[in-house]
Every structure is written in C-alpha cells, then in structure tokens.
Amino acid sequence: MNHTPAPDRQQHDPNVNQVEEMETQEVETVETATDKIWVEDLMKGPNGGVVMNDVMKNQETSSSDMPLACLDAEMEDDEARSEATFQFTVLNFRNLKDSVLSPPCYVRNLPWKIMVMPRQAPSPDRQQQKSLGFFLQCNGESESSSWSCYAMAELRLISHKPETEPFYRKIQHLFYSKENDWGFSHFMSWSDVLDSDKGYIKDDSITLEVHVTAEAPHGVSWDSKKHTGYVGLKNQGATCYMNSLLQTLYFTNQLRKAVYKMPTExxxxxxxxxxxxxxxxYELQFSDKPVxxxxxxxxxxxxxLDSFMQHDVQEFLRVLLDKLESKMKGTCVEGTVPRLFEGKMTSYIKCKNVNVSSTRVETFYDIQLNIKGKKNIDESFKDYISTETLDGENKYDAGEHGLQEAEKGVIFASFPPVLHLHLMRFQYDPITDSSVKFNDRFEFYEHINLDAYLQEKPETPADYTLHAVLVHSGDNHGGHYVVFINPKGDGKWCKFDDDVVSRCTKQEAIEYNYGGHDEDMAMTVRHCTNAYMLVYIRDSQLKTVLQEVTQADIPTELSERLAEEKRIETIRRKERNEAHLYMNVNVVLEEAFD
Structure with missing residues (x-):
C-alpha cells in the first residue's frame, strides 16, 4: 500500500513559528556530546506502568543496540507489534552539543529510535534562535534501499510537574532509506525547555517520549504466518475488493466448513x-505463503479490471453466495447460506385516515446504509426505517376508499447471525454524471444493539460484535483495498493487505477508518481512507459462526485431490525452471542415407 507523506505541524505553543516545517534530519554519524551526555531509558507497558532499564542508567551512551525495557513480557518478546511507547531521558542537557540517539525500540521488527539535538531555527520574528530538535528514526542502520514503513507517531516532551500535560506534536510519514527519520527542527525553543517554571527540565535532565503506530513494512522479510498465524492473498492485479471479501468469508468459519463439504469430485x-x-x-488454512x-x-x-469495476462488492458477494447456495442444494450443508446471512424486513403502507394497510415481507442478505449526512451507524439505521408520507399527487390508492394520505416505510422482522452492512460511500452524482466517493466521517462501533429497529422485541437481544471492516483508500477512479478482521471475535485484530498480514490495534481497525477530517492535524486533511463494508456477528451465535475448522472437517477426497493438484503443479514448475538446462538432439545414422 503506497502512501504520500504529508508534513504535520501540530501547534501547541504560541512561540512556534507558523512557517516551521518538519524535516528529515540527515546525520552521517551520531555521537554523544563531548561533555558527556548521560542518558537513561525506560519503556511503558500496555497498562501504563514503567520499568527502568538500570543497565543504561548513569552510563555514557550513544546509539546503543540494547533494546528498551518493557513491562509486559509478551509485548517485549513481540517485536512485530504494531505500536509501542518508549522514552529517552537526556541528563546534563545544557551541555548537549551534538545529536544523540536512544536505544532501539522494536515495532514491526524494525528498530525505532528517538533522535534529539540542538538546532538553530527561525523564531516567530524570523530571527535565528536555538531550539530543541526532536525526530523519530526508523531502521537507521539498514544498508537496504528497498524497504519502507508507514507510521504515525506522537512526539512528547514530558513535564516533571504532575499537574502539567506533556507538550506534544504529531507526525505521519512514509519512512524509507532516504527519509528514515522525521520530526521537528524546532520542537520547542531552547529557552522554553530550560525555563524551570514550565517544568520540562529537572536536575538538568529532560525526558522525551514517543508513541509510534506502524503498518507492516514492505521490502523486508515479513513472515505473516509467523507473526499472526494467517497468510494473505497474492495481489494479482485487477481484482479490487476481491481479496478483502475472500478473507472475510474465509473467517466466517461456519461457511468455510460448509464450503469444504460441497460435492466437487x-x-x-x-x-x-x-x-x-x-x-x-484450503490453501489459506494450510499454506505458509500467500495464496x-x-x-x-x-x-x-x-x-x-473492467469486470470488477463494473460490479461493486455487493454484487460480487451476492453472485458468489448465490452460486454457493445452488451448489449446496441437495447436500448435507443445504441451507447454510440463508441460515447465516438471511434476514427479513417488512415493507408497509398504512393509511392515516382509514383502516387500510398493505404489508410485504422480504428477505435480504445485506443492508445498504446511507451515510451522507449521517454521523454514525445508529443514525443510518434510523434513516433506513424512517417513514415517507404519501400525500398530494403521491397519495396511496386505497381501493374503495380512494386516494388516501399514508405512511410508507420498512421495519426489520429479523436480523441474521452474520450481518453484512454496505456503507454507501460511492453514489451517483447527476451533476458530473459519474460515481462520487463520499469521504465524510462516519462512526461505527465494536458492539451494537439493533433491538430498536425490529418489529418485535426478540427473544434474544440483537447484540452484535464487529468481525470485519473492509476499507478503501482512494477515490472513485481507483485506489487500494484492505480488510481488518477480528478472527476469533475477541477484539484481537489483524490487517490483511493482500499478501501481508499483520497484527493491529483496535483503534487502527475501527476509529482510523471513520473517514472525514482528523482534528488532531494542524494541516487538516480530508482522509480518503475509510470503511465501505462492515461485518457483524450476533453475540448469541458467535461461538457457532466462529467454531474452529480442523482437518477433520475437510473431506478426504477433497484433501487428496488438492494435494495431487499441488504435486503435479510442483513437477510442472520444476520442468519449466529447468527447461533451459536441456536440449533436444537428433541423431542421424548412416543407414538413413542409404
């Protein structure tokens, strides 16, 4: 997934120059100041606790390779984690003359370091003044030029006064070999840092902190199976949303079991x-490499590509489920598709002045929610069941009662175990005569209750847990598709970006995909990355829908057929790869000339 880094200038201080820019700080060699800069480091655990790394305390250091300490043993061992918070304390700060790097903190298997230095930067009155330079460095010692990693981070200067919040700024950047660090030349004026009343310096020491959230890197070795237990799908071009949808269906385990049992001999x-x-x-379940x-x-x-562009994800899903439903008829798994995905709604027309009404029960496999002008999923559902008044020239023909004013609407009769919600991000614009993508902010939640939208109160509450978030980055002309999935329904999310699978935070999966403006950014940017489809699983059916799928659930005939296909493919691939090693030679004997 490609990103274009946009400079981020969070303004929290009136003394910050309005034209100040973040920049990459090029440092050939990084050493401590000649007057001995003493540093100590610590790492915040997930519960907010702090553990001191006593090895580093009161020792002279520069860019040590010693990893930062971590409170949570599991997190410390997981260098492939998606985020971390780490600190770096510089002692004898007034004598800081050169750049200094913190020890590494590993995120996404890459070393991240805090870089701090004195800088000369323009003040608000355009005069040069001494400032604190604060940067985040990624993979700084790598000799490779092919790697890249997109990350967001919050750079903080910690106050020693308990009642004072840290001074912070945010960055987002695509780190790569030529721009492996990013931050601020003028994070804060040197004089403000030294001002004891502000509380940032104590005993001639300052503490810097970074919270970094990174995506899985590209151009480096990344073993999705090792880090997550899952593999991705190859990006074979021209398939748009298909990979995301296939992963979503794969992790609907009850459906996967039924798919295996379809007769295909x-x-x-x-x-x-x-x-x-x-x-x-089968390959997603047992392969170690992308499928x-x-x-x-x-x-x-x-x-x-035209085939996929001419059909949206809703159409593709319906066609695929129809094919599966037809294939399952007359088998032991007949009815699996409607049992999982089918809900019912009642369309009605009710006259206001006479006792006449008309109702019709319809089934659905998915729901299209209007998001334009709606703040969240609740408002969209309320809009879906809102009534329309039939009056004036649009009155309802009530038969012997003639034309009558009436209310027209729909109400849900039942919701399915697996609820597919299509957010109408793409809509037709009559002015431009084309499809337009709406990037407006739209909130959805990890847990929802839909009782209020049902015709009658259900025996078991219509409580749902978010299982998948399908995301598009770009506009109506194209872009990139990824999916965030909560495989076991326990809130532990993974991001599926074609062939790369990585663990991610709940915030990355949900909040980061609301779309709209990010108010934290000084340069307000309208995000084009947002959710276009949501999958919810009913809590009462969660264990059934997500039941474990084992080898025993796969018919022996299918396993043997797929294994034989694999064996033949391996032989043919070997023959193709070795074809250049051989040549055909025709031998003509003398007898042929007789």
Missing part, C-alpha cells in the same frame, strides 16, 4: 467456482 477444475473457492480456503486466486477469477469469468 466431478467438477471441471478450470470452470468450477465451488472447487476454486475450496482450493483458496493465489487466478483459478478462482478464471472460474468466475472475471479476469479483467
């Missing part, structure tokens, strides 16, 4: 959608 390997989906699910989808798209008949 006599199916054509090249044309069967059912067999192709079985193959993808290909070419056979699936070929069986579907959608092999070009």
């Amino acid at each position: 006599s199916d054509d390997s090249a044309r069967s959608v059912a067999l192709a989906l079985q193959r993808v699910f 290909g989808t070419k056979k699936l798209t070929k069986s579907f008949g959608w092999e070009t």
Whole structure:
C-alpha cells in the first residue's frame, strides 16, 4: 500500500513559528556530546506502568543496540507489534552539543529510535534562535534501499510537574532509506525547555517520549504466518475488493466448513467456482505463503479490471453466495447460506385516515446504509426505517376508499447471525454524471444493539460484535483495498493487505477508518481512507459462526485431490525452471542415407 507523506505541524505553543516545517534530519554519524551526555531509558507497558532499564542508567551512551525495557513480557518478546511507547531521558542537557540517539525500540521488527539535538531555527520574528530538535528514526542502520514503513507517531516532551500535560506534536510519514527519520527542527525553543517554571527540565535532565503506530513494512522479510498465524492473498492485479471479501468469508468459519463439504469430485477444475473457492480456503488454512486466486477469477469469468469495476462488492458477494447456495442444494450443508446471512424486513403502507394497510415481507442478505449526512451507524439505521408520507399527487390508492394520505416505510422482522452492512460511500452524482466517493466521517462501533429497529422485541437481544471492516483508500477512479478482521471475535485484530498480514490495534481497525477530517492535524486533511463494508456477528451465535475448522472437517477426497493438484503443479514448475538446462538432439545414422 503506497502512501504520500504529508508534513504535520501540530501547534501547541504560541512561540512556534507558523512557517516551521518538519524535516528529515540527515546525520552521517551520531555521537554523544563531548561533555558527556548521560542518558537513561525506560519503556511503558500496555497498562501504563514503567520499568527502568538500570543497565543504561548513569552510563555514557550513544546509539546503543540494547533494546528498551518493557513491562509486559509478551509485548517485549513481540517485536512485530504494531505500536509501542518508549522514552529517552537526556541528563546534563545544557551541555548537549551534538545529536544523540536512544536505544532501539522494536515495532514491526524494525528498530525505532528517538533522535534529539540542538538546532538553530527561525523564531516567530524570523530571527535565528536555538531550539530543541526532536525526530523519530526508523531502521537507521539498514544498508537496504528497498524497504519502507508507514507510521504515525506522537512526539512528547514530558513535564516533571504532575499537574502539567506533556507538550506534544504529531507526525505521519512514509519512512524509507532516504527519509528514515522525521520530526521537528524546532520542537520547542531552547529557552522554553530550560525555563524551570514550565517544568520540562529537572536536575538538568529532560525526558522525551514517543508513541509510534506502524503498518507492516514492505521490502523486508515479513513472515505473516509467523507473526499472526494467517497468510494473505497474492495481489494479482485487477481484482479490487476481491481479496478483502475472500478473507472475510474465509473467517466466517461456519461457511468455510460448509464450503469444504460441497460435492466437487466431478467438477471441471478450470470452470468450477465451488472447487476454486475450496482450493483458496484450503490453501489459506494450510499454506505458509500467500495464496493465489487466478483459478478462482478464471472460474468466475472475471479476469479483467473492467469486470470488477463494473460490479461493486455487493454484487460480487451476492453472485458468489448465490452460486454457493445452488451448489449446496441437495447436500448435507443445504441451507447454510440463508441460515447465516438471511434476514427479513417488512415493507408497509398504512393509511392515516382509514383502516387500510398493505404489508410485504422480504428477505435480504445485506443492508445498504446511507451515510451522507449521517454521523454514525445508529443514525443510518434510523434513516433506513424512517417513514415517507404519501400525500398530494403521491397519495396511496386505497381501493374503495380512494386516494388516501399514508405512511410508507420498512421495519426489520429479523436480523441474521452474520450481518453484512454496505456503507454507501460511492453514489451517483447527476451533476458530473459519474460515481462520487463520499469521504465524510462516519462512526461505527465494536458492539451494537439493533433491538430498536425490529418489529418485535426478540427473544434474544440483537447484540452484535464487529468481525470485519473492509476499507478503501482512494477515490472513485481507483485506489487500494484492505480488510481488518477480528478472527476469533475477541477484539484481537489483524490487517490483511493482500499478501501481508499483520497484527493491529483496535483503534487502527475501527476509529482510523471513520473517514472525514482528523482534528488532531494542524494541516487538516480530508482522509480518503475509510470503511465501505462492515461485518457483524450476533453475540448469541458467535461461538457457532466462529467454531474452529480442523482437518477433520475437510473431506478426504477433497484433501487428496488438492494435494495431487499441488504435486503435479510442483513437477510442472520444476520442468519449466529447468527447461533451459536441456536440449533436444537428433541423431542421424548412416543407414538413413542409404
């Protein structure tokens, strides 16, 4: 996933120059100041506790390779984590003359360091003044030029006064070999740092802190299976939202079990959608490497970008589920698709002045929610069941009662165990005669209750837990698709970015995908990254829907067929790779000339 870094200038101090810019600080060699800069480091655990690293305390250091201490043993061992908070304390601060680096803190298997230095930067009156330079460095000692890692961070100067909040600024940046650090030349004026009344210096020491959240890196070795237990799908081009949707269906475990049990023994390997989906699910479950989808798209008949652009994710999902439902008929898994995804709603028209009404019960596999002008998912559901008044020239024909004023609307009769919600980010604009993407902020939640939208109060509450968030970055002309999934429904999220799978925080999966403006940014940016589809699972059905899928759930015939396919493919691949080592030689004997 590509990102364009945008300078971020959080203004928290009236003394900060309005034209100040963040920058990359190029440092060939980093050493401590000649007058001995004493540093100590500590690492905040997930519960807010602090552990001192006594090895570093009161020792002279520069860019030590010693990792920062961590309170939580599990977090300390997990260098592939998506976020961390670490601190760096500089003693004898007034004598700081050169750049100094903290020991590394590992996030996404990359070393992150705090870089601090004295700088000369323009003051508000355009005069040069001494300032505190504060930067975050990533993978600074790597000799590779192919790596990159997108991250957001909050850079903080900690106050020694308990009642004073830290002074902080935020950055977001695509770190790579030529721009491996990012921050502020003028984080704060030197005089303000030294002002004892402000509380940032005590005993000639200051403490800097960074909270960094990073995406999985690109261009470096990243073992998705090792770090998460899951593998991704290859980006084979022209498939848009398909990889995200396939991962979502794969982690609907009850559906996966049923897919394995579909009879495909006599199916054509090249044309069967059912067999192709079985193959993808099987490889996602047992492979250690990213899985290909070419056979699936070929069986579907959608092999070009136009095929996917002409159909949205809702259409693709409906076609796929229809094919699966048809394939399951007459088998032991018949009815699985409607049992999982089918809900019911009642459309009605009710006259205001006479006792006449009309109702019709309809089934649905998904719900389209209008988000334009709506703040959150609750407002969208209220809008969905809001009534329309039929009056004037639009009165309802009530038969013998003639034309009558009436109310028209829908109310839900039941919600399914797995609820697919399509957020209407893309809508037709009659002015431009084209599809337009709405990037407005729209909030959704980890847990929701939908009782208020049901015709009758259900026997078991309509409580739902968020299972997947499908996200699009870009505009209506294109972009990138990822999905965040809560595989076990326990709030431990993973991000699936094609072939890269990584653990992520709940905030990354949910709040970061609301869209709209980020008020924390000084340069307000309208985000084009936001959710377009949500998957919720009913709490009362959570264990059933997410039941474990084991080898025993896969028919032996299917396992053997897929294993044989794999064996033949391996042989053919070897033959292709070794073809250049051989040549055909025709030998002509003398007898041939007789």
